[in-house]
Amino acid sequence: MEILVARAPRCALLLFAAAACGSPAGEPGPAAPEGGATVPAIAPADLRQRLYAYADDSMQGRRSGTPGGVKATDYLAAQARQLGLEPAGDDGTYFQTLPLVTRTLDPESELTVEGTELRAWGDLIPRDQGDGARALDGVQAVYGGTFGGDESGLISLDDAAGKLVVITVAPAEDGTPAGSVNRAVVTDRFRTAAGIAVATVDGIGTSERLDLQDGGGQLAKSHTSSAGSEIPTFMYVTSRAAEALLGAPPSALEAGAAGRTVQGAVRFTDAPSPHPARNVVAVLRGSDPALRGQFVAIGSHNDHDGIAPETQDHDSLRAFNLVMRPEGAGSTPGVPTADQAARIRTILDSLRKERGPRPDSVMNGADDDGSGSVAMLEIAENLTRGTEKPRRSVLFVWHAAEEMGLLGADHFTREPTVPRDSIVAALNIDMIGRGGASDLENGGPGYIQLIGSRRLSTQLGDLVERVNEEGKHGFTFDYSYDADGHPDNYYCRSDHAMYARYAIPVTFFTTGSHTDYHQLTDEPQYIDYEKLARVTGLIGAVALETANLDRRPVVDKARPDPEAACKQ
Secondary structure: OOOOOOOOOOHHHHHHHOOOOOOOOOOOOOOOOOOOOOOOOOOHHHHHHHHHHHOOHHHHHHOOOOHHHHHHHHHHHHHHHHHOOEEOOHHHOOEEEOOEEEEEEOOOOEEEEOOEEEOEOOOEEEEOOOOOEOOOOOEEEEEEEEEOOOHHHOOOHHHHOOOEEEEEEOOOOOOOOOOOOOHHHHHHHOOOOOEEEEOOHHHOOHHHHHHHHOOEEEEOHHHOOOOOOOEOEEEEEOHHHHHHHHOOOHHHOOOOOEEEEEEEEOOEEEEEOOOOOEEEEEEEOOOOOOOOOOEEEEEEEOOOOOEEEEEEEHHHHHHHHHHHOOOHHHOOOOOOOHHHHHHHHHHHHHHHOOOOOOEEEEOOOHHHHHHHHHHHHHHHHHHHHOOOOOOOEEEEEEEOOHHHOOHHHHHHHHOOOOOHHHEEEEEEEOOOOOOOOOOOOOOOOOEEEEEOOOOOOHHHHHHHHHHHHHOOOOOEEEOHHHOOOOOOOHHHOOOHHHHHOOOOOEEEEEOOOOOOOOOOOOOHHHOOHHHHHHHHHHHHHHHHHHHOOOOOOOOOOOOOOOOOOOOO
């Protein structure tokens, strides 16, 4: 799932837990299972075999536009060919290459406030908002209030219009100071502003700062729409910078207090991606001549985050996160209390009895989204080699660059390799290998989250429920994350959003977040393969049922503007 917050705590934070931070060389992780022939049925052993290959360190974290991303997409294409799927990418291949450019901060970018220079990476951390980010030169700052909890104290959209809105963020319930925030939610809340400055840099650790400095990616300008794309410039700032912008510490001001005028600019520059970023696209042709021109799309994302900016000891990090980061990158860790430090030590001591330190720097992304990628291979094998053939065609799309902002799905739905109106539904799979009681308070073997299933088509949502019940799959669906305005904004943070904007009915299947989310520790040994097989079986059954409908799922809800910003 696209990340909107931070990855891992700084290595120094783990020294008390005997972290071995240094060379990426060291003791290997758990051994991969023996290879061998897979079976047509969706099987835990096959999923395990495929995921250990796909989330192996040799894939280098599968970041799009890197050698690891190329290797991962080569693997998927080879698997698709072996399963007998037809290539449906560009020029008769399995690949659709994205016009990806890497984006970095222009070194000449600078901001000054009444002679005080605010320096990038020291005083502020700019975030790339795309080509439509508004200019800041000559803009007046204003204190927007404290974000988090009750929003009644925040300034209105009218008061934010055209200003550089400086906000503070409420600490966590345990007093942990805020770090990074859900950028999409904050940007939407102050969408009329020229810019947004979030005063939380003092709470962002070294590793996260390095991560935020890493160059991102965008589609080339000619491949995106500029209609209605203007959004605020976004940055994190230190308390020193916030005081310089406002003329006083935020704690001494009321929301709406006028600040100083900013001079200068924040600009990003583009360069061609050094390696291709590729969607992998394949088709299983339908058995019904009257319906095979229509497609049920099944998608996941083939990328993850590459190599981490710092090397950390794997077990020390996991022991720390199990206590301090229950939602992985979705949690902001504080400094452990004596009791928490003791619990971390106990966990680490237990792990040390099994193995020695293992320095780690590869973001393997076993659950995010290795689980979805290999589930698609299992579904493809089941449909191609099983006894029941779908009447409609099934379109398999492994999207690139989801972690950079849903770029692969954006490109594919703008320039699809099949007619866009021939796609009758899109089933998105992102993180389906966990969701147990140790991951979520209400988790367990039958836990799964559904998002978006009735936002466009009541019929599709009902179909998913019926397949689960009639097929005795035994899942209890959690719809809470699909609620309008949910702060986690999951509906807009995975690839299905790019299909839904074109009024293609969608369902997003996920087992939710966990302590290894966007961490170095998201590795294959922590996946529940029995549950992964059951979730995969449900999705395959939903795809088959949809493909065999006499008529395509009816869109009975309002059709969105495809160029408008996604809003949950």
